[in-house]
Amino acid sequence: MYKTTMLTKDLVAASSKPLLLSILAGGESYGYEIIQKVRELSGGQIEWSDGMLYPVLHRLERDGLIESEWKEADTGRERKYYFISSDGRKALKTERRQWLAVHNSLCKLWKIKPVTI
Amino acid sequence: MAGRSQLPVQIMENQTRYDLNAAVENWRNELAAQPNLASDDRRELETHLRDAIERRMKSGMDAQRAFEAAVQRIGKSRALNSEFKKNINLNWKKIMAMAGLCGFTLFIAVFKPGKASDITSAQQLSLLASTAVAIFLSFTGKWGGRFFPAIIDEKKRAAAGILIVSLMCAGSTALLCNTNGLTLSQLFVAVTWGLNIFVGFSAALIEGLDRAAQKKLEEAHHV
Numbered sequence: 001m002y003k004t005t006m007l008t009k010d011l012v013a014a015s016s017k018p019l020l021l022s023i024l025a026g027g028e029s030y031g032y033e034i035i036q037k038v039r040e041l042s043g044g045q046i047e048w049s050d051g052m053l054y055p056v057l058h059r060l061e062r063d064g065l066i067e068s069e070w071k072e073a074d075t076g077r078e079r080k081y082y083f084i085s086s087d088g089r090k091a092l093k094t095e096r097r098q099w100l101a102v103h104n105s106l107c108k109l110w111k112i113k114p115v116t117i
Numbered sequence: 118m119a120g121r122s123q124l125p126v127q128i129m130e131n132q133t134r135y136d137l138n139a140a141v142e143n144w145r146n147e148l149a150a151q152p153n154l155a156s157d158d159r160r161e162l163e164t165h166l167r168d169a170i171e172r173r174m175k176s177g178m179d180a181q182r183a184f185e186a187a188v189q190r191i192g193k194s195r196a197l198n199s200e201f202k203k204n205i206n207l208n209w210k211k212i213m214a215m216a217g218l219c220g221f222t223l224f225i226a227v228f229k230p231g232k233a234s235d236i237t238s239a240q241q242l243s244l245l246a247s248t249a250v251a252i253f254l255s256f257t258g259k260w261g262g263r264f265f266p267a268i269i270d271e272k273k274r275a276a277a278g279i280l281i282v283s284l285m286c287a288g289s290t291a292l293l294c295n296t297n298g299l300t301l302s303q304l305f306v307a308v309t310w311g312l313n314i315f316v317g318f319s320a321a322l323i324e325g326l327d328r329a330a331q332k333k334l335e336e337a338h339h340v
Contacts (some may be wrong), residue, residue, distance in 0.1 A: 031161065032168040050169065050191040054161060080161045 007046055016048070016056050018095040021088055024066055028083040031057065057082055065091050135180040141166065144188060149271045150330045156271075166191055215255055218316055219248045222309050236302040243306050247313045254317030258324030265329040274326050282319050 007015075023029060023037055035048050060066045065088035071081050084092070104114040144166065148159045166187050173183035226244035229236050236244075268274040299307065 030164075032165050050165060052192070054158065054165075058158075077164060077167065079164050080157075 012046060012048070015046075015099075017060065018092065018099055019046075020056065020060060021065065021084060021092040021095060024082055024084040025089065025092055028081045030079040030081050032079075034082075060088070064088075135184075137170070137180045137184060140181075140184050141170075146269060150269070150327065152324075152327045162191065215252065215316070215320070218313065219251065222248050222313065225305065225309075233302055233305060235300065236305075240302055240306050244309055247306075247310045251313035251317035254314065255320040258321035258328065265325045267329045268326060269330055274330060278323055278326055281322060285315055285318065 019038060020034065023034055029037070031050075031053055035050060035053060038046050038048055057066065057068075061068055061082070064085060066082050067085050068080050068082045070078050073079050100115060106112075107114040141163065145159065145163055148154055148162065154162075169187035169190060170180075170183045173186055174180060178186070222244050224230075225233050226236065226241045266277075268277055
């Protein structure tokens with residue numbers, strides 16, 4: 001689904017949901033900005049191919065986890081902004097627990113300090 | 118757009134200003150020929166493309182290279198189309214509709230419920246044949262596209278489809294008005310033929326028109 005330099009395809013696909021929900025939990029955003037943000041956050045390790053992001057966004061919207069609205073940006077250009085819904089926030093909590101459970105198990109195995117859930 | 122690509126090289130080189138808007142418009146038209154992209158999806162992709170071009174131009178790239186790099190990055194229209202298809206699953210709907218229609222016809226033909234009990238074996242065969250014709254017709258759009266006119270404008274293409282489908286409606290209604298002397302099972306066979314051919318042909322027509330436009334645009338793009 002995605003082109004990546006470092007992460008495997010499966011891992012990038014699985015992590016797209018928590019990443020998108022977390023980004024949108026921090027405020028509304030649009031596709032282009034989201035891709036830039038993910039690239040920045042991961043130090044270039046997660047590279048989402050531009051055109052593939054939208055089907056994932058649309059799927060989350062269809063599932064009621066995010067909503068969208070066309071709005072005019074400062075530049076005068078209209079953009080489709082996405083924001084998180086209350087169901088999305090609930091889903092994010094679940095995602096967070098699950099990802100940290102995986103993370104902490106690996107931390108213990110690798111003898112790295114785990115984080116509190 | 119084909120005209121532009123046939124310009125002699127000298128003229129192309131003298132052209133100091135790259136027509137970015139025309140390039141974006143070509144790209145948009147190519148997207149419009151993809152059946153799985155809704156107009157809202159295309160609008161969203163276009164704002165994305167423009168953002169990507171702008172960013173590249175700000176960092177010093179010229180318009181043409183910025184456009185080409187952004188298109189490369191966003192993915193070719195066909196690849197985009199198949200990604201979006203995962204959401205829409207158009208084929209699945211088509212198959213379900215065809216299966217429903219054919220299943221109903223076969224049920225009547227084989228079990229002859231209620232008033233359909235006087236269906237003769239010739240009529241049974243006729244119903245089976247109409248089902249086969251419907252299935253066959255619905256698949257002809259795949260290769261029939263090459264004989265269809267390439268109507269690039271999406272709205273005109275939809276209008277052409279609606280016009281032909283309405284004509285078929287009018288035709289089948291006219292035929293069915295002459296059914297006074299028919300028995301119920303004869304009427305059923307007549308309606309089934311009308312309906313199956315109508316559905317099969319409509320499916321083929323819509324797919325064929327889309328494919329013709331898509332092919333034309335791809336050819337123009339690769340000249």
